Amino acid sequence: MTETHNIVIKIGSTLVANSDRLTPRFGFMQRLLEDIARMRERGINVILCSSGAVALGLRTVGETPDSAGVSDKQAAAACGMPTLLNAYKQVGHEYDMDIAQVLLTLGDFEDHRRFLNTRNTVNRLLEAGVVPIVNENDSITTEEIRVGDNDRLAAKVAQMVDAKDFIILTEVNGLYDRHPDEPGAELVREVQDVAPYMEATKGKSTLGTGGMTTKLMAANIAQEAGVTTYIAHGEVDQPISTVIDGKRDCSRFPAHDAPNTGWKRWLANRLQMAGSLKVEDDVADALESGERSIMRSDILSIDGDFSRGDVLHIYDTHGTERARGLSDFSSEELRVLAVNPHLDAEQLLGYKTKGEIVRAKNLVFLERRHLLWDAPEGVDQVA
Numbered sequence: 550m551t552e553t554h555n556i557v558i559k560i561g562s563t564l565v566a567n568s569d570r571l572t573p574r575f576g577f578m579q580r581l582l583e584d585i586a587r588m589r590e591r592g593i594n595v596i597l598c599s600s601g602a603v604a605l606g607l608r609t610v611g612e613t614p615d616s617a618g619v620s621d622k623q624a625a626a627a628c629g630m631p632t633l634l635n636a637y638k639q640v641g642h643e644y645d646m647d648i649a650q651v652l653l654t655l656g657d658f659e660d661h662r663r664f665l666n667t668r669n670t671v672n673r674l675l676e677a678g679v680v681p682i683v684n685e686n687d688s689i690t691t692e693e694i695r696v697g698d699n700d701r702l703a704a705k706v707a708q709m710v711d712a713k714d715f716i717i718l719t720e721v722n723g724l725y726d727r728h729p730d731e732p733g734a735e736l737v738r739e740v741q742d743v744a745p746y747m748e749a750t751k752g753k754s755t756l757g758t759g760g761m762t763t764k765l766m767a768a769n770i771a772q773e774a775g776v777t778t779y780i781a782h783g784e785v786d787q788p789i790s791t792v793i794d795g796k797r798d799c800s801r802f803p804a805h806d807a808p809n810t811g812w813k814r815w816l817a818n819r820l821q822m823a824g825s826l827k828v829e830d831d832v833a834d835a836l837e838s839g840e841r842s843i844m845r846s847d848i849l850s851i852d853g854d855f856s857r858g859d860v861l862h863i864y865d866t867h868g869t870e871r872a873r874g875l876s877d878f879s880s881e882e883l884r885v886l887a888v889n890p891h892l893d894a895e896q897l898l899g900y901k902t903k904g905e906i907v908r909a910k911n912l913v914f915l916e917r918r919h920l921l922w923d924a925p926e927g928v929d930q931v932a
């Protein structure tokens with residue numbers, strides 16, 4: 550048996566839901582859970598992130614993938630979620646596997662306290678030998694507070710549990726250099742940098758959300774968190790072990806060097822940012838030491854409405870993002886400090902403060918540009 554580690558598997562809607570009848574695909578689930586059982590025997594913990602709730606609930610609310618609007622899909626998710634989990638539960642019994650449902654949304658990743666709390670829950674489930682099945686809580690999330698697609702959601706889960714590998718199972722063999730239906734399209738087997746491929750990722754399946762675009766965003770999020778990512782076809786025997794053991798064609802996105810603490814990885818890797826600060830170039834350069842805080846006098850401008858504890862972009866005077874950091878002040882307080890540069894901070898704010906706006910321990914210097922993978926246009930809605 551090898552050393553225990555975590556892997557996160559993301560399952561697309563088309564794999565778990567029959568696209569004509571919108572019913573569970575038990576055959577696929579059987580092959581999947583059988584392989585998960587095999588992984589567990591090898592000492593590997595598996596966290597599943599499964600789509601399919603909307604697709605499996607559409608018929609109940611009298612809709613189809615083409616006719617359904619946002620509120621129909623939210624209602625469909627509420628109907629389809631028990632169907633999805635019940636299907637996994639039934640199949641899980643065959644392999645002596647307990648499953649559990651974890652429903653998340655954007656704030657569970659972007660708020661550090663909730664991030665840690667969710668991680669504790671997932672770790673406790675793994676400790677109990679249970680397979681967590683994660684999905685977004687689609688029925689209750691509004692546009693501003695949802696991740697919007699399970700590709701990026703699963704990537705954040707991979708970051709959360711310090712996964713070694715993250716596998717996105719879908720209905721194509723991986724990333725192609727152009728749409729797979731175009732003549733001459735070729736599979737890209739190794740991808741260090743997703744950016745040059747973003748243009749070649751238009752279109753998705755009938756049941757899917759985000760298509761290859763959000764899969765590449767997800768791959769990048771996971772890479773930046775130090776997790777190796779694979780995109781592979783799900784419709785094969787042993788869909789996971791054949792990827793892990795390098796036994797079939799797929800796209801691999803090797804892990805990048807990531808900050809060495811969970812806290813710094815959390816600061817660096819984000820789906821949403823609350824605002825930004827611009828500082829002098831020499832201040833930005835000095836942040837690399839890891840010992841320099843951003844003081845009140847360093848700030849050239851403030852952008853956005855944010856609260857104490859929100860994470861901000863730190864730009865230099867050329868508009869290059871140089872760091873990310875957690876603000877000890879709200880934007881309102883910072884603006885009060887900025888317009889009264891000669892007045893004492895304590896006097897202005899009415900409480901005792903050293904005037905450190907972003908403390909060194911709450912700053913992460915960006916070695917290279919970290920992309921902000923907010924939902925692309927048209928994806929920021931449920932399913």
Ligand SMILES: Nc1ncnc2c1ncn2[C@@H]1O[C@H](COP(=O)(O)OP(=O)(O)O)[C@@H](O)[C@H]1O
Nearest residue numbers: 561562719725727749750753754757758760761
């Ligand atoms: N360059 C590309 N390489 C591979 N697939 C692509 C590409 N561009 C678009 N796609 C489409 O992405 C789809 C997979 O995404 P999606 O439908 O969201 O699946 P899932 O439901 O598994 O998340 C495929 O149907 C494929 O046609």
Ligand SMILES: N[C@@H](CCC(=O)OP(=O)(O)O)C(=O)O
Nearest residue numbers: 562600601602603698699758
């Ligand atoms: N949360 C939604 C799925 C959203 C989603 O990303 O779908 P997919 O592109 O099929 O993985 C559901 O359970 O139906």
